[in-house]
Amino acid sequence: MASDLTDPATPIGVFDAPFDSALSERYLVYALSTITARSLPDVRDGLKPVHRRLLWAMRLLKLDPASGYKKCARVVGDVIGKYHPHGDQSVYDAMVRLAQDFALRYPLVDGQGNFGNIDGDNAAAYRYTEARLTQVAIDLMAGLDEDATDFRPTYNGEEQEPELFPGMFPNLLANGASGIAVGMATSVPPHNAAELFDAAIVLVDQPEADDAAVLAHVRGPDFPTGGIVVDSPAAIRESYATGRGGFRVRARHEIEREKGGGWQIVITEIPYGVQKGKLIEQIAALINDKKLPILTDVRDESDAEIRIVLEPRSRTVDPQVLMDGLFRLTDLETRVPLNLNVLDKDRTPRVMPLREALKAWVDHQFVVLRRRSEHRLAKIADRIELLDGYLAAYLNLDRVIAIIRTEDEPKPVLIAEFSLTDRQAEAILNMRLRSLRKLEEMEIRGERAKLEKEQAELTLLLSSDARQRTRMKRDLTRMRDRYGHETPLGKRRTTVEEAAPAREIPAEAMIEREPLTVILSQRGWVRALRGHVDLASADTARFKEGDGPAFAFHAHTTDKLLLATDGGRFYTLGADKLPGGRGFGEPVRAMIDLDGDARIVGLSRAAASDRLLLAATDGRGFAVRVADVLAETRKGKQVMSPRPGAKLKVVRPIAAEDDYVASIGDNRKLVLFPLTELAEMARGQGVQLQRFRDGGLSDARTLRFADGLHWTMGGETGRMRTESDLSPWRAARGAAGRMPPNGFPRDNRF
CATH class of the missing domain: 3.90.199.10 (Topoisomerase II, domain 5)
Structure with missing residues (x-):
């Protein structure tokens, strides 16, 4: 309800209004002002x-x-x-x-x-x-x-x-623009002016030309800082056709080789909008945080030109792997957005495709051409009017002088006697005496002839669309020559080269490959000695009192290690994360969430084979792919689920050439069956490998049937014994088996 303004108690200019309508009206005014007059x-x-x-x-x-x-x-x-x-x-x-x-x-x-x-x-x-x-x-x-x-x-x-x-300079597309208004934003990357002029000439000849005709000349953005646009031509076309999208821009780099086989990467151009100081800080933080271990140093050697030097940890690092890691983790690759949201000729904000924005600029240039031509025609008409007055004065010079000398008000007399306009009479009265010479008259006649010729040309220009197009193409060509690719300012700086997205670098590729000897004790203490040490050396035999060896093998820092417990759970360890070889190592429980009563039954390199043989104490087992047991979390992955009372006992790699499975029980019964009869599973209890009347499974492995069975003889001689004919023990999966060959180890272990 409005207040009664006739009431003396009501302040002038104060009235009641709904808050929402008052707020919306004022906010709308602010939003429109921001859109049209600021952003x-x-x-x-x-x-x-x-x-x-x-x-x-x-x-x-x-x-x-x-x-x-x-x-x-x-x-x-x-x-x-x-x-x-x-x-x-x-x-x-x-x-x-x-x-x-x-x-x-x-x-x-x-x-x-x-x-x-x-x-x-x-x-x-x-x-x-x-x-x-x-x-x-x-x-x-x-x-x-x-x-x-x-x-x-x-x-x-x-x-x-x-x-x-x-x-006549296409500033919007040549220099780009960015801004944030109320409820909308704009982001236009810069382009090469010479390419824009070429495309504009096409639009002059063919106003209805499609996007392909324009993009035949405009290849992509041209940033002042150079760099490389790595999007596909299809992605670039899509962005320009809709006026929305973006461009992936990478730094330009080169590899400098050094004597002795070493090398370093030199960054010479960085993406548009990236501050070099912050970029170097990003790279240095990766080095300090060890998120990119294959990079050891970054140096800024820039002067007037950018020169950022990257040093790999060793010469064996793959340069492309290093750059892919940097592209993913730093601003050496960025995405420059495209949002061609601009004000059109009616001051209406809208998103335009590239062709439409360039066409709007060309149409504006035709308006400018006509307005300048009309303005010049008006100037020519004014000048011809004055020149006609001057010529009338020269033709009647003596009479003009007499009138000026004798008349108190010479202007009206001049106008009446020689049919002059007010401007002409005023110009004659303002002439200097030195202008009253024959040469000046000739110059005026020559100037008038030139102006009449120009006047006729401009009249024809304004009356003919074809002449306007010809004139526009000539002017655009002149500007194109000024900003051409052959000029220092117009030379294209950004290269457009399609490239695949930076690969997600596997963790092992980020680690320098070095040999290790991995040792795990019976009580679960793990360590890694540098180099491939003799497994029988004194360094590998050093354990805490009451402890002893459980697993020892050669590996590399790039390897993933698989640790299995008797409960059927698998854990994945990074070889590069293992503690050093000094002392007795560290408990493996500090690295993974191991159950208190769990016993470790297997530790091996994940890359040792593609598949593993798993077997439990109750004689059940299956084959599993290594990829299915890898787990990057501390909690690991449950792979085998033994039946109540049973435990996972055997974890062995399956060689590519193996074709049989050998199983032996605590009852000293041996059976061999084809590997094809063994189920391959991702997780579960498995199938029965061998049947037992008493006891359970002692050991299992895979082998090549034609090679026979090999085992080590007792004593210190290290002699091997081979049973080449395994036919007596061959049976179907789940058979009870028979006694092993004479001399087979008494511990029933292969």
Whole structure:
């Protein structure tokens, strides 16, 4: 209910209104202001208001490329005082970015002094730095004096400012843009101007050309910092066709070989928008945290050019593996987003495909061409009017002089006698005496003839679309030559080369391969000696009092180790994570969550074979693939589930050439059956390998039937005995078996 404003007690201007409607109205005004006057660029000149006002103020200060520099404080003062009533720091930050050659592909401001660097250091204060316009900015503002665009009053009504810049430079796509408004954002990467001009010429000839015709010239972004775009052509086409997407950008690197076979990687270009200082900190943190063990050092040897040196831990490291790891873990590979959300000619924000954005700029250039032509025609008409007056004066020079000398008010007399306009009469009266010579008359006639010729050409131009297209192509070609690939500024810096995503590097590839000797004691103390030590040496026989050897074998730091308990649970250990060989090692329970009553029955290299033979004390077992038992957690993985009262007893690798399974029980009965009869499972209890009347399983293994069975004789001689004919013990799986060959070990172990 509105208040009664006639009531003297009611304050003037205070009224009741629903809070939600009042808030929505005010927030909508704020949102529209942010979208249209702060955060989104115009598709026609690619500038936000703050950038446009900066360049306009510098133009009024006559800071063209041929003039001297002026303090940035002077420019910022003019901008915030006349055009942009916002904070001086935000205006100066915008100006600094326009001058940074690592931020803008084609800088619009030529800065002198400290304008920051690619390391991430800030610019000096504006009282220390100086600036002027670049030729690119001059090209972007060409036509401001020729009625090529509309002007509007500034915020206080004291000045005029252009609504947009009419120049023939595709600034939106060439320099890119980024910004966050209310409920929307924009992100346009920079492109190569020469390619944009080539594509624009195509659109002049074929206004309805499709995306493929444009992308035949625009190959992809062209960043000021170089780098490599590694997306596929299909992905690039999709991003440009929708106006949304992104580009994967990688650093450019090269491998420098050294004498003796060593090498190092040198980074020469980094992705766009990445600060070199923070990038080096990222890499150094990986080294310190040992997240990339194959990298040992990073050095910044940059001067004017970027040079970041990466040293591998050893020459045996694969350079591509190292780079893939860095691409995944650091900003040496980044994703630059594409969101072509801009203001169209009606100041409406919308996402445009690349072709549509470029077509909007081309259409704007036709408008500029017509407006400049009409402005020039008006100027020519004004000049011809004056020249006709001058010629009338020269043809009647004596009479003109007499009128000026004798008449108190010569202008009306001149107008009446010679049929002159007011402007013509005023121009005659303002002529200097030195102009009254024959040569001046001839020059005026020559100038008038030239102007008439130009007038006729412009009239034809405005009346013919074909002539306008021809003129536009000529002007675009001239600009393309100025920013061509053969020029230092126009040379393409970013390479477009499709590459697969950086591989997820397996943990073992991140570890330097070194030989180890792994030793596990009966009480569960584990250690790893450097090198492949003799398994019978004194180093391998050192244990705590009351302890003894359980497992000892050769491995490498890149290996994964499989540890199995009698409860059927498997654990995975990294060989590189094992404690060193000094002392007695450490309890393996500190590395994995091992049950208190669990007994270790197996420890081996995971790469020793593709499959394992598992057998429990009740004679049940199965084959399992190594990949199915690997577990990266401390809790491990339950693989075999023995029946009540039974325990996992045998964990042996299955060789590729093995074709039979041999099983022997506590009752000293041996049986052999084909490996094909053994079930392969990922987990479970398994199938019956051998049947027992009393006792249980003592040992089991796989073998090649044709090679026979081998075992070590007793004593210190180390002699081997072989039973080549195993036919008597061959039976079906689950048979009871028969006594083993004479001489077979009494402990019933293979």
